Amino acid sequence: GFIFTVESAPLRFLVAPVDPCQDVKTAITEFNRYHSQLTGKALPVLHSPPEKTGGLFLAQKADFSPQELTVTGSFGGYRIRQKEGNIHIAGASDSAVLYGVYELLEQIGFRFYGEDLVKIPENHAFELPDLDLLKVPAYDIRIVNASENLGAHNLHTRVAYITKRVWEHTNLYLVPPEKYAESHPEYYAMRDGVRQASLLSPAEMYSQWVMLCLSNPKVREIAAENLKLWAENSPGKLFYVVMQMDGYGWCQCPECRKLDPVPGNIHTDRLLDYVNFLARRNPDILVVTAAYCYTAPPPIKIKPEKNVRIFLCPYTPEVGDQGHWFDAPDNRQFLPWYEGWTKQFSEHLYIYDYPLISRRNLSLPHEQMYFRMKRYAQDGIRGIRYCGRPSFMTALSYFVCAKLAWNPELDTAPLTQEFIAFFYGDGADEMQAVYERLKAIALQPDRIQSPAQPIQKFINIPEAEELLTLFDRAEEQVRQNPITLQRVRDEKSFLLRTYLDLYTPIRNPTADLGIFKRRLGEYLNIVVKTKNFFAKFPETLDKRQRSWLWSCAGIDVPEKNWVEDATVRALMTCPDEVTLDIHRQTTLQSIENGWEFPLEMVHGLEPPLIYGYHCPPRKCVLIRNNMTQFSALDADFILPVYPGAAFLRINGQDDDKPEAVHISVRINGALIFEGKNGFPENDWGDMELQIPDGILRTGSNTLRIKVNDDAQNIQTKWIAIHQLQLLCSNPIGNENKRCFFASFKENCIAEHGASKEPVENTMRIFKEALDAGYSAETSQSVLGYMTGNNIRFSAGTISLEMLPLWNLDDSDDHYRTIIDLRGPHNKSGFLLYKYNTRNFLNLLAYTEDGNVLINSPCPEWQAGKWQKISFSWNEEKQTIQLSVNNQKPVCKTAILRNQQNPPTFLYVGSMQKYVRNAGALIRNLTIYDADILHPMQ
Ligand SMILES: [Zn+2]
Structure with a gap:
């Protein structure tokens, strides 16, 4: 057995005050717990020493000179001293003795890595050297862990709770x-x-x-x-x-x-x-x-x-x-x-x-x-x-x-290494490499880590793939040890989630669906079992997970436990056999009087390349001959407005062989061109194809450009497309500034602010990422849209129609949140709300000079009648305006706060748990990236 000796004699008893405080009691228990692990027996606790040597004295405020007391302060400082064959531990506060006991155990060779993470010493004999150790914490308050009670980390904190849960906002x-x-x-x-x-x-x-x-x-x-x-x-x-x-x-x-x-x-x-x-x-x-x-x-x-x-x-x-x-x-x-x-x-x-x-x-x-x-x-x-x-x-x-x-x-590097070696066992080398790689990524000045920023600002796909390789190896190393394996997998879940968010075929038309599905299956397998954050909040988990499955993988899970979903189950067991219905939607970019199709977002083809053989090099996609699997360019896109008659301008070139390749162009299935293409050979040129009025439509549209010639050789009968633009024949004015539009379903449930169900795909994305997913990002009664880069604080307008189910005669005077468009922590943006019994509407704007409240009268407001609401902001004019039912807007001079930090979410209804929702039907929600409200309107 283990022998713990002081001046060559074994430690034989503990000495503690007659009526010790709770922390000293814990200190005794903890010491004896570890002492018996080593020696097989606990030491007796006495109130006075039976012999002159062989004792461990646990005392409060004892054995200290007044000076030493001042040094240790009230925040957990302690002293351990070996004196004349005994050990004395004393501290200036209740918890200090306990901290001292842990320190003594570390002196013997224990190492405390966390709750239930204790390394037992390997030596079987320990002679306590001549010791006089005074330790004072640098920080008075040390709440750096979650439990606030991790004694082994010497982190007890003496904060007082006012109720069982409240100690801060008191x-x-x-x-x-x-x-x-x-x-x-x-x-x-x-x-x-x-x-x-x-x-x-x-x-x-x-x-x-x-x-x-x-x-x-x-x-x-x-x-x-x-x-x-x-x-x-x-x-x-x-x-x-x-x-x-x-x-x-x-x-x-x-x-x-x-x-x-x-x-x-x-x-x-x-x-x-x-x-x-x-x-x-x-x-x-x-x-x-x-x-x-x-x-x-x-x-x-x-x-x-x-x-x-x-x-x-x-x-x-x-x-x-x-x-x-x-x-x-x-x-x-x-x-x-x-x-x-x-x-x-x-x-x-x-x-x-x-x-x-x-x-x-x-x-x-x-x-x-x-x-x-x-x-x-x-x-x-x-x-x-x-x-x-x-x-x-x-x-x-x-x-x-x-x-x-x-x-x-x-020095934190050796501490990090020591912990990783203990915690990840045989996978430590790989996990250390993960740490080092990620540390290097995080330290780059252009990488941002913030709850308010997308993951793309922190890490990219190749880096995530590199880390996945390390993780795959770490898993292999620890496969024999279930505890370590679970630890590695718990960490891996964060990486997998990130990888899937980056790699999702919804945003990456060139993503390999097989890889995506296998990694998705792997991820789902882990999060079902993991001890990480998910598992602790099953309800939140369910909603967020459903929302995520929809927006990342196009999986529409009905409202139930997502783990039971058939598609989810299939992904977990045989991912290769699952068919994902992924709608690879093209988000158009606004240009003067029209829109452009980003080449990265069209599908059906190989990724874009630079082509410069006997011609000026340009980025393009190739549509190959009819015998290949790349013979048609497809784009599903959304138009926010009806453009009337329009034309498609295509910049491209014919293949470098004689004779022009035959192509056909269809919009929404209607043929708008068929025949030999009009592009030059060995150079770039335009084709302009008229689109008759009535073919394009507001909302979802499709475009298909197809090569109709067969060829034996992949190198012939192709066309290259450098630029694809949809241009309106007539000016479309402000409507062109419209960057988001959602009509919502007519049958939405008023009590839920808008629709509780997912908004249809066609309404989900326009221009870079207004992604509704499921309605419940933060609470049950709100629609949350990720705003992508669509909403800027330099200028914009939001308009909507609203049909309230309450009116001015109601007796309860609740305020109803209609639009909650605020930046992180509600410190920028807007809150549009109305007290249901008051005949004005409120817009709260967070401006450079504090909060500005704008009231717009609406005396005719009544239940069951559609009301039109618009508000706008304009940095150049320094105005914020609010208009109800097309009245002359109420205007205030102000500049919005945090121009660099526009909101990442638009909520229809309230995102706050206890604030009432609009209690209304809402339709035709439109966001413009310009101030289109004019005072004379
Ligand atoms: Zn006051």
Whole structure:
């Protein structure tokens, strides 16, 4: 057996206080658990030593000089000392003794990699050397893992919870609406001249995160008293978070606005003024608040009290790239705030960071996380809390970050290697290679990792394929070990998902369907079994997974458990035999008075190439002779408007052999040309083919260009096509600016905002990627469209028709969200809504000068009547306009915020769980990429 000796004598007993606190009890249990694993027996726990040597003394605040106590502080520092044949562990706080025990175990040869990830020492004898170890954590708050309770990582955190779940957004809980809303609506935020408490029930106030009126002296009194009670009921807790509710609903009353240096704009001074009051009234605790959204810039007049700490939040959209430091192009808005806070208030500063990029796709923010932890510490920041964690190689990030939280100067490369060697066993070499490759990809300055950005900005298909090869090898290496194999596969699921998103034949007409199906089957097999994020949220999983299966693979899974779907099952067992109904749709590009077909998006042919034999080299596709499988070019495309008579302009050339090749051209099945082609030989030239009125149509159309000649040799009887344009014979004006149109189904269910079912394919995509998929991206009652690059903040117009099922006579005055077009974290874009009983419509715009609210009167509004709504924005004219039923628009001068960060989603209805939907039928939703609302209209 194992012998643990101190000065050549075995350790024989533990000494602990008579009535130890919970952490010391845990320390005893943990020590004995591992001691018995090694030696087969637990040591007796005594209150006084029976002998002079051979004891492990676990004590709180014992054996320390007052000076040493100050050094260790209150945040978990401890001392381990071997003295005269005994070991003493003492700490300055409850948890410190426990941390000390883990450290002692590591000294013996244990290694703690995570919960249930413990390496047992191989040596069977250990002589504790002359030891006197004092460890003090660099960070006071260390919430870098998910459980917040990973003792083995020395990460216990003494934050106090106000309810079982709430410890952060506590403000509303300090002044509970159920107690005060009715009698004192003035305690709560005023919006648009109305106290929110007079509109909402207490439950709604919590769910909508209503803010407090922070200037009200009574509010401060009540909050300070409740904070005191909270502290009295939370023994041993050090940190009390007093933080605004999420969102932007700050009180607009005159007294609150007076607390802002620029009234109504930045609220940091207002918040600190209030938090300072609470801190002065509770001098024995640390009061933690947050600098984010409208409190992110440093204060101008107010300085934090000495027991105030501030979570500074590198929050999107100010920090749009979690893979790089704050000087990266997408993060620069935050940099001056960071510098301002760290230079003036570093002793008050903690950080609240967001390393979760994607719950499903590949990401590797690890190296940037480590860099930031080191940098934060250098800049005097003393606490860190992650909101979300990386989903790929999560356990690795926990381990390294936990080590850095104590000592940010550690070299992370050996820690990474050590962890990977332990965790991935025989697959470690390949997984290390995966890490290194992905790290190199992530560090490139042009790669962006952000929840708001598409995966294409992070990684491309060849890189994903390279990583897949490494993963395939790693799987092979660990095939004999089910636990390690599952670990490798869990990680692989993120890569597979990413690969499938990049490679999907819906967007890559040249993708190999066989490869796609096999990788899809592999992915589905893993996520059904995996322990990763999916498995934890089966309901979310179901909706998101259905949506994803539709948009990535064209699989239409009815509303049920997707795992039971026949196509899904078949893909998991015999992918090669599955037929996928993939609609390879061509998305046209707008050009002057018409559209162009991108060559990459036509199908039926080999990929585009550069052809320059005896002619100027140009990119083209080849339509080959009738004996080959590449004899017809096909394009399915959507027209947003009816163009009337039009013509097809084709730039191309005939083959380099004598005699012109016979071709036919059909649009929507109608023959518009048949005969010898009119292109030159050994040069490029145009053919213009008239399309009579009545052949093209709004919505879905098809084009087919076919070579009709047979040939024995693939090298003859072909044509090359360099450019394909559809041009209108008559000007089509503003309609041409239309970049998205959806009529929706007439039978949509009003209660669900619009349609709960997937929008038809033909409505799904136009011009680069308005992808409806299933309706429920975030909640059950909303249609979410990915906006691709279609919506820009420089100029645009959105119009729609809406048939409300409520009217001005209704008694419940709910606000109904019609369009929610906002950037990440609701800090840019628009919210179009209406209180059903009020005779005006609201458009909230997030502008450079704060929020601008535009009201447009609609007195004739009534249930069951179609109403037309339009709004537009224009950077050049600096206007935002709103018009109802073609009235003269109401116009305000403003520029939208975050021009570089247009919204990635358009929601019809509300994306927020507790906010009511439009409660209306909506049709003819149209988005223009120009401001087409004129004041005179
Ligand atoms: Zn107020």
